[in-house]
Amino acid sequence: MSAALSDGRVVKRPRYRLRRNLREGGALALGLVVLIWTLTPIYNMVLVALEPHGDVFTNDIWPATPSLESFWIVVTQGYWYLEYFWHQFGNSLYIGVLTVVLTLLIGSLASFSIGRMRLRHGWLVSNAALLTYVIPASFLAIPFYRIMQKYGLSNNLWSIIAAEVTFATPYAIFIFQQYARSIPIELDEAARIDGASPLQVYIRIYLPLMAPALVAVGTYALLLAWNEYLYQFLLLHSTQSMTVPVALAQFLNSDEAPWNYMMATAIVYAVPPVAIYYAFRRRMTAGLTMGGVKG
Amino acid sequence: MYGAQVLRTAKALPDRALRRAWPRRVWHGGLHGSEFTWAVAFVIPYVAVFLAFVAYPVVYGLWLGHDPELYSELLADPIYQRTVVNTVLYLVIAVNLKMFGALLLSGFFMRRRWWVKALLLVYVLPWAVPALPSFISIHWMLNGQWGFLNNLLWDVFGVDGPGWLETSRWLALGSVIASHIWKWMPFWTVILLAGRMAVPQELYEAAEVDGATGLRGFAHVTFPLLANLYLICTLLSTIFTLGDFNTVYFVSGGGPALSTHVLATLGIRDAFDVARPELGVAAVMSALPLMIPLVILLMRKLRTTEVQL
Numbered sequence: 298m299s300a301a302l303s304d305g306r307v308v309k310r311p312r313y314r315l316r317r318n319l320r321e322g323g324a325l326a327l328g329l330v331v332l333i334w335t336l337t338p339i340y341n342m343v344l345v346a347l348e349p350h351g352d353v354f355t356n357d358i359w360p361a362t363p364s365l366e367s368f369w370i371v372v373t374q375g376y377w378y379l380e381y382f383w384h385q386f387g388n389s390l391y392i393g394v395l396t397v398v399l400t401l402l403i404g405s406l407a408s409f410s411i412g413r414m415r416l417r418h419g420w421l422v423s424n425a426a427l428l429t430y431v432i433p434a435s436f437l438a439i440p441f442y443r444i445m446q447k448y449g450l451s452n453n454l455w456s457i458i459a460a461e462v463t464f465a466t467p468y469a470i471f472i473f474q475q476y477a478r479s480i481p482i483e484l485d486e487a488a489r490i491d492g493a494s495p496l497q498v499y500i501r502i503y504l505p506l507m508a509p510a511l512v513a514v515g516t517y518a519l520l521l522a523w524n525e526y527l528y529q530f531l532l533l534h535s536t537q538s539m540t541v542p543v544a545l546a547q548f549l550n551s552d553e554a555p556w557n558y559m560m561a562t563a564i565v566y567a568v569p570p571v572a573i574y575y576a577f578r579r580r581m582t583a584g585l586t587m588g589g590v591k592g
Numbered sequence: 593m594y595g596a597q598v599l600r601t602a603k604a605l606p607d608r609a610l611r612r613a614w615p616r617r618v619w620h621g622g623l624h625g626s627e628f629t630w631a632v633a634f635v636i637p638y639v640a641v642f643l644a645f646v647a648y649p650v651v652y653g654l655w656l657g658h659d660p661e662l663y664s665e666l667l668a669d670p671i672y673q674r675t676v677v678n679t680v681l682y683l684v685i686a687v688n689l690k691m692f693g694a695l696l697l698s699g700f701f702m703r704r705r706w707w708v709k710a711l712l713l714v715y716v717l718p719w720a721v722p723a724l725p726s727f728i729s730i731h732w733m734l735n736g737q738w739g740f741l742n743n744l745l746w747d748v749f750g751v752d753g754p755g756w757l758e759t760s761r762w763l764a765l766g767s768v769i770a771s772h773i774w775k776w777m778p779f780w781t782v783i784l785l786a787g788r789m790a791v792p793q794e795l796y797e798a799a800e801v802d803g804a805t806g807l808r809g810f811a812h813v814t815f816p817l818l819a820n821l822y823l824i825c826t827l828l829s830t831i832f833t834l835g836d837f838n839t840v841y842f843v844s845g846g847g848p849a850l851s852t853h854v855l856a857t858l859g860i861r862d863a864f865d866v867a868r869p870e871l872g873v874a875a876v877m878s879a880l881p882l883m884i885p886l887v888i889l890l891m892r893k894l895r896t897t898e899v900q901l
Contacts, residue, residue: 327700328711335715338774341740342729358743403637410634414623422635422642427894429646431828431887433835435856436876439863440653441645448644463645466638495630524722527837531864542724546842549728556732563725574720575713 346560367561376558378548381536386566389540392454392529393522396461400518401511403462404469409499412474413485423474426467434464435527442531452534460528465518476510477503516577523570541566657873666874671850672858678765679834679854679879686769687833691826693773694780695818699810701785719778727842730771731757734843757844761851764844768852772839776832780825787821788814827890834879855879 346367347360369375374382407426411419441460450456484506488498504511526542533539539547541562548559623631666672701712718726733740736755745753757764791814799805799813815822837856840846846853846861853861855875863872 324700324703324705324708328707331697331700331715332711334774335717335778337740338726338729338733339717339721341733342725344740345729345732358740358747403641406634407638410631414627414631414634416623416628416631416635419635422638424891425642425646426638427891428887429642431831431890432646432650433831433856435835435837435860436879437646437649437653438860439869439872439876440649440656442863443656443869444645444649444652459641459645463641466641470638495627495634499634520720520722524724526724526841527860531860542722545724545728549731549842559728560725560732563728567721567725570722571717571720574716 342560342563345556346564348557367557368565370558371561371565376555378544378551378555379558379562381539382541382544382562384537385539385541385544388454388538389523389542389566392457392461392540393519395458396465396522397515397518399458399462400465400469401515404466404514405473405504405507405511406499407466408470408473408477409503411470412477413482413498413503414495423470426470429463430467430471434460434525438527438531441528445532451532452538454533454538456532457522457525457529457540460532461518461522461525465514465521468517469514472510472514473507476507480506512577516573519573520570653873653877656870657877659870659874662870662874663878666871666878671853672875674761674851675853675855675858675875676878678852681765682769682772682836682840682854683830683833686772687826687830689769690773690777691780691822691829694777694784695822697777697781698784698788699814701781702788716778716782718775719782723775723838724842726775727771727838730767730774731843731845734767758848761848764848764852768840768843771843772833772836775839776829780829783825784818784821787818791817824890824893827886827893831883831886831890834883 344358344360347363347365348357349362349364349366371379371382374380407422410416411422416422445451445456445459448456450459480503484502485498488502493501526546529540529543530546533543536544545559545562545566548554548562697715701708701715732738734756736742736753736758739753739756741756742753745751754760754763756767795813795817796809799809804812835856836854837860840852840854840857841860844852846857855878859872859876861872862875863869866872
């Protein structure tokens with residue numbers, strides 16, 4: 298067939314195909330490198346967690362005798378470091394949930410006031426939020442620690458919630474303001490003419506229409522709280538008020554670090570955010586890029 | 593996770609042109625009486641959070657670190673000098689490798705093959721897994737005697753790997769940088785991928801007709817369109833990397849012999865292990881000459897230019 302078209306084509310075609318195959322092969326090789334690079338630390342986590350106790354000090358690169366013992370120990374709190382595991386997990390969850398609720402509440406109220414009601418000098422608040430967004434949290438940790446003591450919140454879960462909300466709301470305000478632009482302002486006006494108070498407009502119109510952005514920012518806030526270590530480490534001392542990451546890091550500093558249990562704990566701790574991330578991934582991207590592309 | 597979704601934030605900022613285009617008659621032309629009260633009441637929670645947990649700590653921190661003697665003490669300290677070098681290396685190498693890798697990989701993930709899409713799901717895993725478990729795993733993986741990496745090197749290549757974190761400053765710093773890239777490159781790749789996706793496909797097709805394919809297409813079409821986004825991402829990433837505590841703290845722990853600290857971890861060490869909060873604040877504040885221009889540049893960039901997608 299191709300010979301019938303033209304001379305040039307006949308010569309060119311195999312070369313073109315060769316080039317395409319080479320390119321495809323290159324892409325596959327790159328993909329393989331990316332895959333190995335990404336999975337190695339995670340594989341290591343699983344590998345160590347699956348080894349029976351005491352077998353950490355081997356030179357195996359795959360679990361020779363895989364065992365779920367470590368997970369069982371973690372779940373049943375069967376090791377002295379893990380005595381309060383579920384309690385500490387509950388603390389993490391408590392902080393995470395309250396961070397999400399407060400971030401959404403404070404962020405949406407502020408964005409409603411600035412973006413929809415057009416509060417005079419609202420841009421000052423926007424700028425303050427932007428500034429907070431670009432201050433690294435770790436740089437503020439030392440004075441924050443001192444101030445929490447002054448507020449009498451030392452060793453209190455609320456000090457962590459305060460910190461997480463502080464660093465999550467700026468992001469929430471921007472996303473909400475951005476997303477709200479896709480909601481016609483006429484809706485607010487119509488409701489106002491019908492006699493709705495600003496609070497009613499906020500609850501009945503603003504919040505329901507903002508649902509995708511709320512989901513996205515809520516996921517973000519939860520992951521932020523789940524990832525955070527420094528503030529929890531500085532502000533929570535007692536085993537009762539500790540969260541999982543702080544307890545995990547304590548393991549690390551003990552004389553005989555039981556690596557199997559640590560990795561099993563780490564995996565149990567990592568499951569919720571990973572599950573939530575994959576569950577809401579579409580929503581996160583869809584909700585946010587939509588607001589984004591229009592901006 | 594901190595500081596995620598930068599792209600969206602970048603575009604979420606009030607843009608002058610758009611602000612002007614907004615309807616002016618909102619709430620019947622300005623706020624009156626009880627409406628104004630409501631609006632103020634709605635914004636008060638955030639203002640309270642800002643004053644109590646941002647403004648006050650910042651002012652307090654500035655006051656803690658106001659003594660000039662602290663800085664001369666720091667400058668005379670060899671650990672601090674090394675830390676500054678580490679911080680600069682960390683910023684320059686980690687940020688650039690990460691962003692450049694993200695730029696290239698975002699192009700790779702544009703391919704419409706099923707396995708590329710599946711790979712993307714796996715590739716974002718480091719971002720979704722909490723920082724602490726991953727870094728502890730990497731810490732153990734790099735153990736010279738029992739770590740997975742050296743076991744693998746021995747089994748596959750018959751090479752006796754070094755103690756990555758225990759023996760040399762440069763190996764340890766390199767490990768920290770690699771861990772940082774591992775954790776954060778997926779995030780920036782996703783951002784840049786969103787940027788690439790928003791470029792209309794016709795543009796590429798038109799460029800291809802004009803002969804701009806491959807590298808030339810990248811240099812003349814893709815990169816000019818992505819340049820602004822790339823710059824903003826790099827600036828933001830620089831600031832976030834400057835404040836990165838977890839990677840250094842858990843991968844190398846500042847060791848061996850305090851040789852791989854960066855300013856963020858050294859500040860915490862001085863404040864809590866050495867019990868000298870003023871010195872810790874001073875160490876952190878010594879990054880301000882670098883940070884303030886970055887922040888000003890970034891805020892201006894974010895406010896005045898709309899990131900082209």
